[in-house]
Amino acid sequence: MLDVEAALAWARSEVGDIPKDAAEEIEQHASTQYVTLGNIHELEKVSEHETMALVEALARVSGKGGAYVHLGATSSDILDTAAALQMRDGMRIIQAKLDALEGVLLDLSRKYRDSLMIGRTHGQHALPMTLGLKFAVWLREVGRHIERVNQCSARLLVGKMSGAVGTMAGLGENARQIQELVMSRLGLKAADVTSQIVQRDRYAELVCVFAIVASSLDKFATEIRNLQRPEIAELAEPFQEGRQVGSSAMPQKRNPWRSENISSLARIERSLVSPALESIVTWHERDLSQSAAERFVIPESFIVLDHMLVSMVRILGDLRVDERQMAENLMRFKDPLMSEAVMAALVKKGLPRQEAHRLLQQLNAMARKDGRPFREILAANLEIAKYLGKGEIDAALDPKAYLGASAELVDAAVEKATAERRARGLIS
Numbered sequence: 001m002l003d004v005e006a007a008l009a010w011a012r013s014e015v016g017d018i019p020k021d022a023a024e025e026i027e028q029h030a031s032t033q034y035v036t037l038g039n040i041h042e043l044e045k046v047s048e049h050e051t052m053a054l055v056e057a058l059a060r061v062s063g064k065g066g067a068y069v070h071l072g073a074t075s076s077d078i079l080d081t082a083a084a085l086q087m088r089d090g091m092r093i094i095q096a097k098l099d100a101l102e103g104v105l106l107d108l109s110r111k112y113r114d115s116l117m118i119g120r121t122h123g124q125h126a127l128p129m130t131l132g133l134k135f136a137v138w139l140r141e142v143g144r145h146i147e148r149v150n151q152c153s154a155r156l157l158v159g160k161m162s163g164a165v166g167t168m169a170g171l172g173e174n175a176r177q178i179q180e181l182v183m184s185r186l187g188l189k190a191a192d193v194t195s196q197i198v199q200r201d202r203y204a205e206l207v208c209v210f211a212i213v214a215s216s217l218d219k220f221a222t223e224i225r226n227l228q229r230p231e232i233a234e235l236a237e238p239f240q241e242g243r244q245v246g247s248s249a250m251p252q253k254r255n256p257w258r259s260e261n262i263s264s265l266a267r268i269e270r271s272l273v274s275p276a277l278e279s280i281v282t283w284h285e286r287d288l289s290q291s292a293a294e295r296f297v298i299p300e301s302f303i304v305l306d307h308m309l310v311s312m313v314r315i316l317g318d319l320r321v322d323e324r325q326m327a328e329n330l331m332r333f334k335d336p337l338m339s340e341a342v343m344a345a346l347v348k349k350g351l352p353r354q355e356a357h358r359l360l361q362q363l364n365a366m367a368r369k370d371g372r373p374f375r376e377i378l379a380a381n382l383e384i385a386k387y388l389g390k391g392e393i394d395a396a397l398d399p400k401a402y403l404g405a406s407a408e409l410v411d412a413a414v415e416k417a418t419a420e421r422r423a424r425g426l427i428s
Helices: 002-014 020-029 037-047 050-061 063-068 075-111 131-156 169-186 201-228 257-271 273-278 291-317 323-337 339-348 353-370 374-380 390-396 406-423
Strands: 116-121 124-130
Touching: 002 020, 002 050, 002 063, 002 075, 002 169, 020 050, 020 063, 037 050, 050 063, 050 075, 075 131, 075 169, 075 201, 075 291, 075 406, 116 323, 124 131, 124 323, 124 406, 131 201, 131 406, 201 257, 201 273, 201 291, 257 273, 257 291, 273 291, 323 374, 339 353, 339 390, 353 374, 374 390
Parallel strands: none
Antiparallel strands: 116 124
């Protein structure tokens, strides 16, 4: 707020509205070295107005320049522009941590490009896939979030110097020039037109975007939690042997608590969307109905997401991947998993697709009921034998031969992410 007051005084002196030496006095004293929180709190006890308390405190220490402090401005000019400065710093932190998360996922996508695992839908075995493809999906999701945050920043980081109802009357004939000078000095864009406040659709977009990012982190965390279950045991959070404790009661426990923490905090992040949206609504040119809420909502949305990103980078950066267990799980259940491949082979040999589907559904049910291997059921079926020999059945049941374009898809995702990082100056 002091930076904004100093920029306003400087801009007014630049257009000749106030003496240069007055502006210099204000600029020199617009710091917490001279205007302390204690000063402001004491004055606020009297005025019950935070901005006026700051203005009075600054005026008292600025000598003759004190007569010009806050000239032509309204509280929201100072508060909203100061909020933009804070959010700019916050966005830089979030952007850097999203960049770090993308970098970790880039490495994981490359490393596990060809690592076979079971792909699951509805919590059930579906088809073979690669772990690299799973990470590539997450990689591009984070890339979209980086794009969203950057686009949101362009709309979010604006200030205003337009007075009590947005007319700029208090700034006189040089009003628009003064606003441009103030924002240029502060490194912000000027809002094109405002009421007494910067319109809260900008802030609501921020909170919504952050909630979307948090939901993706929740999704990643939930997948890690599921794959860490002992029945699957393919991925696991980092665990410090000999130091870390999973449970105070059960020595064997290695709980995915960081992932659970991310999922828990995502609920808080999403809960901030409703008050942010409601804060768009104001009476006439402004009221205070959004003020108290956004003092919680905006800082909290930054702080919670920041912590979630730090946790996810830590988890993925030292993720335990058990490729042996992935292979064992796949080989244990691979034959039923390959039903679609067998169906494709049958159709290629002339059996209508729907008939092949019905037949394989029946044979899978028979294998489950009788407790017999699916391969054995296939080999013994006379209808299958009309179309496929033993070698063709074996070929159709090979999971390595049924990965489609997985490798190319991973490569394309990695290439695109790398190009985007290069464009952002992260890669030379």
